[in-house]
Amino acid sequence: MIADLLLVAAMLIVALASMLARQAFTAVALFIAYGLLLTLAWVRLAAVDVAMTEAAIGAGLSGVLLLGAVRRLATQASPPPEQPPGPAMTLLIALGCAALAAALGAVVLLLPNPAPSLAAPVAANLPATDLGNPVTGVLMSFRALDTLLESAVVLLAVVCVWALTPEGGWGGVPGAAQPVQRDGPLALLARALPPLGIVIAMHILWVGADAPGGKFQAAAILAAMWLLPWMAGLVTPPPIAARWLRWTIAIGPVVFIAIGLAGAVIEGAFLAYPPGWAKPLILIIEFILTASIAVALALLVIGTPDTAQRR
Amino acid sequence: MTLLVDAFTILAVLAGLVFFIAGTTGLLRFPDTASRLHALTKADHLGLGLIVLGLLPRAAGIDGALRLLAIWGLVLLSSAAVGPMIARLARLRRPGE
Amino acid sequence: MTSATLFGLAGAALVGIGLFGMLVRTDPLLRILCFNLLGGGVFLVFGAVARRGAGAGFGGDPVPQAIILTGLVVAFAATALAVALVLRLASAEDKR
Numbered sequence: 001m002i003a004d005l006l007l008v009a010a011m012l013i014v015a016l017a018s019m020l021a022r023q024a025f026t027a028v029a030l031f032i033a034y035g036l037l038l039t040l041a042w043v044r045l046a047a048v049d050v051a052m053t054e055a056a057i058g059a060g061l062s063g064v065l066l067l068g069a070v071r072r073l074a075t076q077a078s079p080p081p082e083q084p085p086g087p088a089m090t091l092l093i094a095l096g097c098a099a100l101a102a103a104l105g106a107v108v109l110l111l112p113n114p115a116p117s118l119a120a121p122v123a124a125n126l127p128a129t130d131l132g133n134p135v136t137g138v139l140m141s142f143r144a145l146d147t148l149l150e151s152a153v154v155l156l157a158v159v160c161v162w163a164l165t166p167e168g169g170w171g172g173v174p175g176a177a178q179p180v181q182r183d184g185p186l187a188l189l190a191r192a193l194p195p196l197g198i199v200i201a202m203h204i205l206w207v208g209a210d211a212p213g214g215k216f217q218a219a220a221i222l223a224a225m226w227l228l229p230w231m232a233g234l235v236t237p238p239p240i241a242a243r244w245l246r247w248t249i250a251i252g253p254v255v256f257i258a259i260g261l262a263g264a265v266i267e268g269a270f271l272a273y274p275p276g277w278a279k280p281l282i283l284i285i286e287f288i289l290t291a292s293i294a295v296a297l298a299l300l301v302i303g304t305p306d307t308a309q310r311r
Numbered sequence: 312m313t314l315l316v317d318a319f320t321i322l323a324v325l326a327g328l329v330f331f332i333a334g335t336t337g338l339l340r341f342p343d344t345a346s347r348l349h350a351l352t353k354a355d356h357l358g359l360g361l362i363v364l365g366l367l368p369r370a371a372g373i374d375g376a377l378r379l380l381a382i383w384g385l386v387l388l389s390s391a392a393v394g395p396m397i398a399r400l401a402r403l404r405r406p407g408e
Numbered sequence: 409m410t411s412a413t414l415f416g417l418a419g420a421a422l423v424g425i426g427l428f429g430m431l432v433r434t435d436p437l438l439r440i441l442c443f444n445l446l447g448g449g450v451f452l453v454f455g456a457v458a459r460r461g462a463g464a465g466f467g468g469d470p471v472p473q474a475i476i477l478t479g480l481v482v483a484f485a486a487t488a489l490a491v492a493l494v495l496r497l498a499s500a501e502d503k504r
Contacts, residue, residue, distance in 0.1 A: 001411065004411045004415070005414070008414055008417075011422075012418060012422070012425070015422055015425050016425055018441065018445070019429035019433070019438075019441075020429075021438075027441055028437075028441065031444070031445075035448075038452070041415055041452065042455065044411060045411070045412065045458070045468065046459060046467030046468045047467075047468055050451075050455065053477050057480055057484045058448070058483075058484070062444060062484055062487055065484075065487060066437060066440070066441060066487075066491065069495060073494070076499060082434050083434070084434050085432060093428060093431050093432060097425075097428040100423065100424055100427060101420045101424025102420075104420035104423055104424075105417050105420040105421070108417055108453060109417075111457065111460065115461050117460075117461030117462070117463050117469045118470070119461055119464040119466050119469045119470065122464070122466075122469075122470050122471065123465060123466065124464075134466055135470045135473050135474050137470070138470045138474040139474045139477065139478075150482055153482050153485055154481065157485035157486070157489050161488060161489055161492040164492050164496045166496070185391070185392040185393070185394075185395045186396060188392055189388070189392040192388060193388065196385070216481055297484075300485065303492055303495065304492050304495065
């Protein structure tokens with residue numbers, strides 16, 4: 001309990017400091033630290049899959065994204081900043097936010113006792129999927145529609161980021177050009193870490209069937225292993241007009257929808273798995289979706305094509 | 312026997328914590344970036360190494376022990392790469408530090 | 409007070425902090441950051457609900473945990489799009 005209190009206190013202090021920071025870089029650095037503390041909070045709440053995803057995507061990829069944006073904005077002329085609200089308005093906003101937080105806290109304190117739970121139905125139906133990890137079972141079987149829509153959202157985000165290409169840049173190489181580091185510590189990391197990272201990602205993907213892990217964590221690690229050589233300037237991303245790139249991003253949701261439609265035809269419900277075929281189908285979807293989402297997450301961090309660089 | 316193992320774990324983790332406290336104190340009290348990095352890498356390498364050493368007897372079989380050691384190895388690799396990068400950046404920003 | 413309730417209250421506080429930051433800070437990147445703080449707070453409240461639903465041999469109700477996982481990825485996708493918009497707006501200002 002004391003550990004939980006200390007963790008909550010540290011998390012709130014770091015979040016407050018991040019929100020109040022003067023400089024954007026300080027705010028993002030504190031945000032990454034807050035993300036790691038939130039990871040510990042998830043472990044304390046017995047949600048290890050969520051903890052791994054928060055560390056990989058919430059703290060890791062989001063932090064990299066924001067840091068890169070801070071850096072790029074620092075070198076450009078900033079638009080005229082709007083005026084922050086005056087002291088009276090700030091006080092009003094603070095009171096409103098405090099009231100909202102208090103209302104939410106009251107909701108948390110007034111949650112029904114005994115707590116309603118879907119753990120028993122999940123435990124009863126999990127053996128039909130041959131999976132040991134209940135969260136993976138929920139993601140890939142009981143609420144597979146949510147996972148399908150989530151992969152579609154990631155795909156849509158990539159399309160929208162590409163749609164922001166400036167005039168004449170469509171089809172070019174995404175992201176700002178990174179200075180090439182032939183040797184030095186970053187080049188060492190970019191050469192030594194990716195093979196290890198790929199093995200670790202595959203392990204987390206495979207072990208996610210029976211233990212905490214799964215495809216989103218594995219996809220985030222794979223994306224990071226592509227981003228590292230990109231940041232060292234050792235690898236340039238493919239132009240967004242490349243056919244194979246578009247197919248890699250699209251193949252995940254396409255296969256998922258195809259299996260769903262096949263389930264509708266064979267079993268009578270969208271995304272229903274025929275008995276005995278659940279685990280193989282889930283594994284196929286997971287492997288293909290990992291590749292798709294890894295490439296999509298990396299492209300989301302890399303960003304929009306910058307100038308008209310046609311190949 | 313378990314008493315001995317538990318005592319070893321507690322001692323090693325406490326020793327690791329001492330290095331972490333030393334590293335944090337160095338981060339807060341040292342005057343310039345290079346010496347702060349020095350303090351932090353000590354905390355990373357020795358502190359985490361001692362904590363991993365202390366947790367090894369409690370790991371789930373040889374599998375878990377290898378994973379703990381792999382985590383320490385990865386932290387060593389990344390801090391060995393990040394330390395010089397930060398030092399180089401600090402020297403570019405403030406030459407003569 | 410159980411640890412689940414404690415983390416739920418922390419989530420409520422984070423929602424307040426994040427919302428305040430979104431409304432008061434003027435730098436668009438900092439607003440996106442505060443949006444992420446707000447999202448983290450909402451997920452923590454949901455996580456407290458999941459922890460309270462522990463049973464049948466699991467440490468927490470798996471259905472809210474899976475939904476939080478989905479939400480984390482979707483929040484990252486939204487953040488990436490927001491950052492791309494901010495960068496594009498800034499470069500459009502630059503060329504003016």
